[in-house]
Amino acid sequence: MALLDNAKDVLPLSSIAELLTAKVRTLKMYEDKGLLPHKKSSKKLYSISDVKMIAFVHYLASVKKINANGIKYIIEMLESNMDEKNRTDFLNLIEQKLEKLSGVDVTDVEVI
Incomplete structure (x- = not known):
């Protein structure tokens, strides 16, 4: 069996929304x-690697209540100040923290 290519675009937004328990409209x-x-194809499929960034964006917007301009600034800082390995490591760390929070109510998040 071949290993999954984390960079291959295979997931539509509807599947990602289900994974994140978010609304597709969001x-x-x-x-x-x-x-x-950014996706150039009209199908707008996302990779497993993209899901980590999408989860991070969703966390910043829905839990931390950061507006779109703030999130753009954070993403820009990640992309311009981190190489690919450090960015991947950072997103993996964020993913671990989000997994711990997945069973916690949003109102309880600030206490952690």
Whole structure:
């Protein structure tokens, strides 16, 4: 069996919304505001690697209540100040923290 290519675009926004327990409309709003990884094809499929960034964007917007301009600035800082390995390591760390929070109510997040 071949290993999964994390960079291959295979997931539509509807599947990502289900994974993140978010609404498709919310993810489309992020897309419209330019917060999601840019896709050139008309199918707009996302990779496993993209899901980590989308989850990070969703966390910043829904839990931390950061507006679109703030999120764009954070993404720009990640992309311009981190190499690919450090950015991947950072997103993996964020993913671990989000997994711990997945069973916690949003109102309880600030206490952690």
